[in-house]
Structures are given as structure tokens and as C-alpha cells.
Amino acid sequence: MGLFTSLFWLPFLLVPLLLLFKKKTDQSNKKHNKLPPSPPKLPIIGNLHQLGELSHSSLSQLARKYGPVMLLHLGRMPVVVVSSADAAKEVLKVNDLACCSRPKLAGIGRLTYDHLDVAFSPYSECWRELRKICVLEIFSMKRVKSFRFIREEEIWSLMNSISRSSTDLVNVTEKVFVVIGSIIFRTSFGKCFYGSEFDHAKFDELVHDVAIVAGSFSYEEFFPGFGWIIDRISGHNGRVERVFQELDTFFQQAIDDHLKPGRAKHEEDIIDVMLGIENEQIRELGDHAWLTKNHIKAVLMDMFLGGIDTSSLTVIWAMTELVRNPTLMKKAQDEVRGIVGKKGRVEQTDLDQLHYNKLIIKETLRLHPPAPLLITREAISHFRINNYDICPGTLIQINAWAIGRDSNYWKNPEEFSPERFIGNNIDFKGQDFELLPFGGGRRVCPGLYMGTVTVELLLANLLYCFDWCLTDGMKETYMNIEEQGGQCVTVNKKTPLLLMPVKYLDDQAS
Template sequence: MGSAPNRAPNFHPTAMATGESADTMSLLLAWLPWLVASLFSIYLLDLLANVRRCLPPGPLPLPLIGSLHLVGDQPHRSLARLAKKHGPLMSLRLGAVTTVVASSPDVAREFLQKHDAIFATRLVNDAMGDHARDSIPWLPHAPRWRSLRKMMATELFAPHRLDALQGLRSDKVRELAAHVARLASDGAEIDVGRVAFTTMLNLLSCTIFSRDLTSLDDHGGSKEFQVLMAEIMEYGGCPNVSDFFPALARADLQGLRRRLARMFARLHVVFDEEVDRRRDQGESRKENQDFLDVLLDVAARDGGKAGLDRDTLRALFTDLFIAGSDTSSITVEWAMVELLRNPSSMTQAHEEIAQVIGSRRSIEESDIDQLPYLQAIVKETFRLHPPAPFLLPRQAQETIRIAGYMVPQGARVLVNVWAIGRDEGIWPKPDKFMPERFIGREVDYKGGDFELLPFGAGRRMCPGVPLATRMVHLVLATLLNRFKWRIPMEVERAGIDMTDKFGVTLTKAIPLCAIAIPI
């Protein structure tokens, strides 16, 4: 009888793989409850730790992202709403970072005045990259920062320096008035933000380099500068994954650091050309020195001890032009927007200027002190539309108790000046534009009164306040002195869009275009 043939055992790889997958899945399902329980325990322990640390009140954070989902693309508004629920001193965990927000004058005073030394160091956000190493706004509160700050205060923003340049500012606003008059005669719409920006930019460039960088008639060139600087402010203040999760910063996942580096490089080309041109002139400019001459003289005298190398000069000029032209023109644009929306305020401003100026065609800086309603308009604009809604963020250098709560070392600190300006406990009808609220009321916006903090306070207050306030008042007064204004019919029917765009500064999302009528 024949033997049965040998048969190979049945071998099905798919069946075996399926069996292994089933075993793996069973194992995962067995461990899943333990994993969830472990993560939940870590989350609860983290919440308990925060309670024990006695942090200021705030929203309950979610695992991993914290309260990032509550911030949105307009943090000044969302954090103001949260402060109404959790209080004027509030803490949030944004990603992996503890952030403390001050939303009232009393709490702001604690950070910016009473404990100013502990919070004098600025938080450098990741997007600023290499620029922050030499930038006065971002440098640590240390001897080098103090040296550069002192030089700016004595050589650029000192009263005698500003007084000496009154003629230059008068020339620039006359050019502005002539340019607007030409457009008015043609019935053309005027981009108020652009003409204000170009005037501020050329005023600064003449102060620093003794020449204009662009022209009011060069719509392309001046608009390019304006867009570039606006984008730097937008990307510099954009919520960034790298700031919320520092462990991921090297990856620059949103590309903000790379974008800003390219933008800064474009400005550096312009500034390098000015420096090289001046150095080539050598001894030929001993008369009528501008700010660049002063800086080069200081650098030559001390053999480099002042630290005025090429990178520092680039950073210094970048800060001056961005802060000086962008924030000032933003304020003028918002002021004109509010006046066009409030015709009675516009009429009162025109009447006051007519009474003071009389038959003269040009307005001078010395006239500003006699224009209390104009000054009130500027203050009310600062209240409703602060150029920097959070100022620049600070960082606690040590753990400290504020208003009964602990602010831990390393915490990021935001002062929401936008929320302070809209606080109905301080300002009746806070959303209404009412310059009259400042008539007969002494409110200092230069760091003395914490109800109005457009430039900050304390040792890190904006050093350019003396020049910025002169420029804003003079440009706004010139636009109102020579012209009446109206908005185009299609805008009047729809209403002026008041949407703002968040960044380091708070710009108008849709530029104001208006029609000037010569008086």
C-alpha cells in the first residue's frame, strides 16, 4: 500500500500577520486605560501645582495647548473679555508658557512702576531672531542698554535737539499740505495713512540722514516702505508656536523668523548705503551734523567702546524708523477716522484751529499748546486705538507677589492697554469717541497716569515720546487747518469699516481713503 505523500504544513503569512495585529491591538487596548489615567493624573497634578503656586486666577487650561484656543487672532479683545470674568490680574497657560495679564491701571502700576526693576527685561519673541541682539527695545536691562538709551535721550530726543529741528518739521508739513492740495484740486481720494506715513518717514530720515528716503509723489516707493514696516510689525506680533512651545522654536514651524529676517535685510541695505556714503565723505560734514554724524563721531572717539558697530547701527535705525513712522502715522489715521465718524468733533476742531491760527496759512509747533481740543482728540485716539495694544511683553526676573498672587520667575507679562482704555469703570461710555472727556482733566499719557499708557511707563517707556507727540499733533493739525474732509459716497453708504489688524501695533485693516476740500 502506497504511503501518503508528504505535505508541507499550511503557512499563511497574512493569517499570521493578522493574528499579530490582533495581539498588538489587544495589548494597546489593555494599556490604553492606564495611559489615559496617567495623562489625566499628570494634568490634575499640574492644575494642583498651579493652585499651590498661588497664581492669579484664569481660565482652566486644556491639556497640552493650555488656553491657546481662547486667544484667537485678536488677543487684545479676547484677553479683555477674559479679564472681565477672571479679574484685572489674570494668568493663563499658553502652550507650555505661563502668561500673566494686567488689565487695570492699579495692576499696571505694580508691574511698570512699583516693581519696575523686576519686570524691566523684555521678553524676546522668537520671530525677532538676530535683530533683538542689538535692538534697544529688546536688549536686556543691562549696562549696554542703558548706554544706548542715554545716547538717544541726549543726542536725538533732548529738548534742545528737537527745538533745533522745528524748521525741518515745518518744511515737511508744508510739503504735506501742498501735496494734499494738489490731490484735492483733482478731486482724488487721499490715502490718509500713506501721506501721514511718508511725512513721518521723511521727517525721520532728514533728522538722521539729512535727506528724504522717499517722496509724497512717489506712491509706489512710499507705499512699499509703509507695507514693509507694517508687515514687520504684524509678523513681529503674530501668535507664534515657537513662543508657546519653546522646545519647538528651532524648527520655526510658521516661518516667521525667516520672513522677518528677509524683511530686516531689505531695510539694512538702505541703511548700509547711508552709512557707507557718509563714511566716504570723511571730514566734509563738520557743519550741520545730523544723528548719523553724531553716531559715527561717538564710535570714532571711543574706539568701539560704545558698541556702535554695523549691526548695532542697523538695529538702531530699524527701531527708529519703524517706531517713529509706523506708530505715529497709525495714530493720525485713527484720529481722522474717528473725526469723520463724529462730525461734531470735526467741526469743533476746525473752529478751534481757525480761532488760534486766524488768517495764517501754516500752523507752527508753538500753536499746539493753544489747541486744547486738538490735544484732547489725540488723547482720545490713544485711549481707543493705542499704537501697541499690549506694549512690548516683559518677563519676571524673579518670583514676586503682586496683589496677593504669585508671579513666577520667567513668567511672561502683558499689559493690556487696549483693555484699560475700554474699561467702563474708568471711562464713561468707553466705546464712544468723546474728546470732551479730557477737557479740564489733567491726564498725562507720558507714563504718569496709568489710565492712559500708549507709550508705556517706567524705565522701558518708549524713548521717542517727545518727538512722536510733536509729530502727531503737527501733522493732524495741518490736515485740519487747511482742509475740510469727507468720505467717498460708497463708504458713507456702507459706513467706515473699523476692523483693526493685530500685531506689535494695531493698524486699520482697510486704509482710510478720504476726500479733502481746501478751506
Template sequence: MKLPSGPQPYPIIGNMFDLGQNPHRSIANLSKIYGPLMTLKLGSITIIVISSPQLAKEALQKHDQSFYGRATPAVSQVHGHDKVSMIWLPTTDIRWRVLRRICKNHMFSQQKLDETQVLRQESLRKLRDYMKDCCDFGRVVDVSSMACSISLNLITSSLFSRDLSQFDSGPNVFMDIVKALIQGVSTANIADYFPVFKFVDPQGIKRRAKAYVGKMFAILDDIISQRSEARRQDSALITNDILDVLLDFSQRSSESELPQNQIKHLLMDLILAGTEATAITVEWIMAELIRNPEKMAKARNELQTLIGSDKQVQESDISRLPYLNAVVKESIRLHPVGPLLIPHKAEVDLEMCGYLIPKNANVMVNVWAIGRDPRIWHNPERFEPERFLDGKIDFKGHDFELIPFGSGRRICPGLPLANRTVHLVVANMIHNFNWKLQGEKKPQELDMNDKFAFSLHKALPLQAIPIRLS
């Protein structure tokens, strides 16, 4: 049995030159030549790329038991994070199963999210106040930065009832740590493709990450210690946020199930992934709405008709806003946060479509290519939320035409919270506000180029001016 076809690799470096700076696009073009199941070599690593919903379903559903591993990048190994992180542990590990169960049943269940929504409303109030101030002074908003701040605040308010970012340009130690760690994870590391460099760290990525993880853990240790001490002194201080859930679980269960030392690793995963995914998604949605003012007007009209201009959008309102839901789906289709998902690792040799998928190969799904495939989507390059108004396709892992958060056991555990926060942030940004570009720039002139850095960022951060509606 042979490997799936693919471009001829160069000696030593493999197909690195074939990928360029935007590998999601380069891989999509290569798949048009070599098919939806393709082999690439990156250094010494074999990559199997999937670019069709049918094969994605086969890999992530039928062969889920075989693709349960992760190839842990060097940066994930600092402070032993890969040994306790739900992102990097194999799904066969009992610790992964415990963490997954805690996330699903205790942290991100509908009941728990309903209980913690009051914590997020305060963060959203601060967002609205900031936008009103910008309106009053005609200030240009860096939407990328604002989206990052509100995303961080929404996740930290849910986790431990604190906002750790502000919308002004003042110093923000925690945000700087978050951004530095996200950048470290997003930077291509030569040590991941050439094992000979694994212990050398030639780019210094691992060394810098170790320092920043240490700083984050110091802050999280302090938050956990303060909360634990407060709980010992007065049980009435229990806030019922996610940190309390984790401390309750750690104290009720055996220490081996959730050691308190592991809580900070889980919190870091949730903070980094939640901030990055929500911020990028919100920025792309706002860019598409500003570029398509008639779509923004339609979404705003739905909000004002169903919610009213004098009321604030609640989390319980999201299901009553079909056009807003369609806007979010359409933007995610065009601009998935992780265009290649986090690679799965084949733990055994297996066969797919008559080809060999070798043990230890990394298996990538190009969800960006699937989202723009003209055989699946009509006018795939156009922003048309109306295509989702029939409600037949969702992004929760069952419809493989749209799996930006993965599928199966490896689906993003924080998806229920991310789904709420993305809709809430966008709703608050357009409910009683219009947006325009600086100067005489027309909406159609907005630069929509992307930049691959593990996640899919806008190449030029979105800047716009909010206008309060009377």
C-alpha cells in the same frame, strides 16, 4: 502661593482658542470674569495679564526691577538683533543703559528736537502739496497709505535728513521693506509658544525677516558710509540730524559704548516703531474726526483762531492747542497702537495681590481694556475729547489710566518725537481742509472695527476725499 485665576487651559495649546482674532477684546472679557490680574497659558508660555491702572502701576513702577526682561520673539533674533536692540535687551544690560541715555539726552531731548524741526517742515510741505493736488482732482485719498508715507518721511528726515517715501502709487523699495518687516513682527509665530519649533521656523517668518533686514541694513550701511565719508571730507556738511549725533557720539566715546555697527540696529528700531505707531495713530484720529464732524470743526476752528488760516502750524504751537491735544489723547484712549503693550518678563518669582507671578512669565498690560473701563471713564465707548480739556491726565507714563506707550524705564524712547509728529500731521490734515467719505456715505456709517496684528489697525483702511477750504 498660587497663580492668579484664569480660564482652564487646554492640553498643549493652552488658552489659544479663548483669544480668537481679537485677543485684546477677548482678554478684556475674560478679565471681567477672572479679575484684573489673570493667568493665561499660550502653548508652553505663562502669561500674566493686568487690566487695571492700579495693578499696572504696581507692576511697572513698584516691581520695575523684577520685570526688567523681555521674552524675545524668534523674529527679533535675525542678524543678532535681539543682542543689541534697546527694545529687547534687559534694562540691566550696560548696552541698554547707553542706548537709553543717548536717546533721552542726545536724540529726543527738547533741544535736539527743536534743532531738527526744520527737517520735518519740508516733509509736511510735501504732504500739504499732495492733499491740494487731491483736492484739485477730486481724488480719493487712502489715508492709511498716506499716513504711513508721511510717518516714514518724518522719522527718516529727523534721523538722516532724507525722505524715503512718496505719496503717489509708484514703486518704493524702502517702504516695501518697512511694511514687510512690520508684517513679520506682527504675525503670530507658533515658534514663540512652542520651543520645539524654535529652530524649524515652520511659517518661514524668520527666514523672510532675515532677508528683509539684510536689505534694510544694506540701505542703512550705504547712508551711514556716505555720511561718514562726507564728514571726513568737509566738516561743513554736518547736518546736525540724529545720524550726525550718533556718529559724533560713536567717535567721541569708546568704541564699546556705541560701535558704528550698532547704529544701524538702532536706526531700524526707530524707523519701524516710529512709522507704525505714528501712521496707525493718525489714521484712527482722522477716522474719529471724520465720523464726528462737529469735533473736526471744533479742532479746525481752534487752529484757525490761534494760528490763522494763512500760516502753517509749527511744533512750538502744539502746546497752545488744547482741543487738538485732547483729540489726540481721546483717540489714543480708544485705539491704543499696542493694545497689550510689549510684554515684560518676570526675572524672579514675586508676589502681587497675594498671588505668585512666576519667574519667566510674560507680563502683559491690557491698555485697551483700561481705556474702555466704565469704572474709570464716563461713556467709555464714545469719542469725547472734552474729557481731557482739564489737562489732568496725559499719556507720558505717569497716569496709569492712559499708558499707551508704556511706563517706567521701558517707556517708548521716541515718545517726544512721536508726540510732535502726530499732532503736526493731524493739524496739517485738518487746518485748511475738510474731509468727506466717498459717495453718499454718511460719517456715522464709517466702519470703526479694528484688527489685531500686534498693533491695532483699522480693519478697513480709511479712504476719504479732502476738500480745500476757501
């Protein structure tokens, strides 16, 4: 009986000793490590109370006080926030390998079949191989060019739809999301929205739900041990599972359709490409083949999240800024109409000549990066930023929005001025750390070229085909340019962009 009693009380005696040991170890580590400055934190929740609805803006304000490398504690999670180009270079170039992993978060882990995708997967050999497939086979310049006819057909269809519209006012926000969604839908699944069982309204709703799950943490991740109770009560777990089941059903049906014997293949899409790679691996590697249907579904999920919102928001913000600046709008329209002439539409082959169009997109991505906080990284080994120690397991958040508005790098940073890029080579491909809408280093977005070609072509056609006016009585200076936050990875314009189109050519091509 005495032995049983001793064993019963042993855990209760050990816990305080372990906590004391942990406290002393943490204090010892702090003595040896020079940690970044940190705002005062509250017990249990840490700095969570200091994040507003627009997290990128809240973090930017805190960085002005505590510096461009700042340590926050979000519940149990230590997060280093980087808000300057110099510090971002330390992360994305100098110490890229030390912090190129991703945290294993429950929500996005479920949507990506336990992190089998490219965007959110932790760093591993499997991730390297999958990224190589995406870069060489899915998002290569050759593959992107092969989808040219899809982009042109969908965009020209939108232009004709606007021309035939019986209403004076067009919801540009809605139209842009629909056409980008249609392009991604055909590119990925090989069929159109129209006439399918999965119409664009349902598709848009699912994409929005995916973005919410991808951009959210669970309470259990902030507060391990008891956060799961809040997750269950709040409905977080149920929402994650519902979105996953809808996605999985849709992806499985699309894959099954592609595997049907005798399927008529009008155009090779991304599912065709990945199924072909899977079959090739099975032939060459047999039981050692590693690419599975779940990898294919996880990559399709990345297409949902990274391909629609980011491209759509870039076009919407570009149009918003041009309408607010009529002189810049006219300059852009004069360029595209002078080069395209009376053809009636802009073709992809025209894009290389549209230099001002490219400057507009650069400036839009600087001022309105669609994902203002880059996807969170996780340190896998010790390194230093600006002489501060970053320990393994620390999350790293790069505030691309703050960097793009930093007066140390940009003159009049709040002003929309495409001309600022004339005569310099700053680009958004991940090598210039003042401009990081797509990230950099090993984790730079592999679909960058596909996205920018779509944005350039859509914006050029909108500018070529129509003159755009505000509703009667509205002044450009009164346009609402507020951002809408929330849990999504991306940040939307708070109110829809409503404009009146006036056709440029009466005999516009159809």
C-alpha cells in the same frame, strides 16, 4: 559589555525620574505660590486657541471672566495678562525693577543684532547706557526741536500735494503713512525719499515686514523641541532672515554713505549723532568702547518700528473719529483757524496754543492705542500683583486697549469725547495708569516727545488746510471703524480712510 549596556540605558531610566521630580517640584511650588486665575487649557497648546485675530480684544473678554490679573499658558510660556490700571501700577511702578526685562525672542533678536536695541533688549547695564544715550542725545527736547524744519517741510509739502490733486477722493491713510515715513527717513538718514534709490513704496513694505516679525513668536518658542520643524515648513525662519538681510543692507549702506570722506552734510541726522558718540567713545575709552555699528543699526530698527506706525495710526484714527463726529471736527477747526488766522499753514510754534488739538490726541490714544498690547515684559525676580505670586521667567502683557476702555475709570468708555480730559491732569507720559499708550516705568517709550510733536503738527495742518467730507451718499454713522489684527505689534484700521478735501484758503501758503 555590561558597562556599555548600563550606560546606554541610563538616560532612559533617568528621564522618567527627572520628569517625576519636576512634577513634584511644580506641585510643591503651586502649593506655596498663589497664582493668578487661569482659563482652562488644552494639552500642549495651553490657551493659544482662545486668542482671536484681535488678541487685545480676546484677552479683554477673558479678563472680564477671570479678572484683571490673569495667567495664560501659550504653549510652554506662562503669560500674566494685566487689564486694569491698578494692576498696571503694580507692574510699572511698585514692581518695575522686578519685571523690567524683555524675553529673548528669536525673530526680534535677529532684527536687533542679538538684542542690541532699546525697545526689545533684556534689562542690563548695556541697555541702561544705550537708553541714556537715546534719552539725552537722540530724543531730547533740544534734538527734537532741531528737526523742526524737516517736520514742517514734509507736512507742508503734503498739504500742497493734496491741494494740487486732480482727484476728488484722497486716501488719507496712504498720505499719512507716506509723510510720517518721509519725516522718519530724513530724521534718521538725512535724505528724502524722492530721488533716492529707496522709494517710499519699498520703505513702507519693509516697515510692514519688520512689524510682522517683531510682533510674532516662533513655534519653537511655544513648543520647544519640535516647533522648529513648523517654523521651517511655514517659512517663518526664512521670512525673518529675508527681512533682516534687507534691513542690514539698507542700514549698512546708509552708514557707509555717512562715513564717506568729504560727504556734504546739509543737516545732522540720527546716524551722524550716533557715529559721533561712537568716535567719542573710541577716543576716550579706546579698547573699552562698547558702542558699535550694530548698536546704531538696532536703534535705527527701533525708529522704523516705533516711529512710523504709531504716529501714523494716531493721526488716522483721530481723523476717522472727527469725521464721524462733525461737531467735534468743527470745534477743532475753529480753534486752529482762529489761532493761525490767514497764515496758510500751522507752524510748530503754534502748537502750544492748540489745546483742543491736544485733547483729541489724548482721546485717540485712549480709545485707539496704536500698540494695544504693550511690548511684553519678563519677570526677573519674584513679586506680587494683587496678592498673586509672579515667578521669575513669567512674561507680563499689559492690555492698554482694555485699560483705556475700562468703565471703572472712564465714563462712557466707548464714546469718543475729547472733553473728558478738560479739567483733569491725566496724561499719556507713563505716570497715569489709566492711559498707557507709551508704557511706563523704566520701559516707557523714549521717543514719546518726538512722536507726539509730529502727530500734533500733522493733525493741526490737516484740520486747518481742508474741510473733509465723506464720499457722496455715505453717512458718518456707517463709517467702518473695524480694526485689522494679525501678527503686527500695532493694529491698523481695517479699511483705508478715503475722504474728499475742500481747501480752506484759496491763497494757501506753499
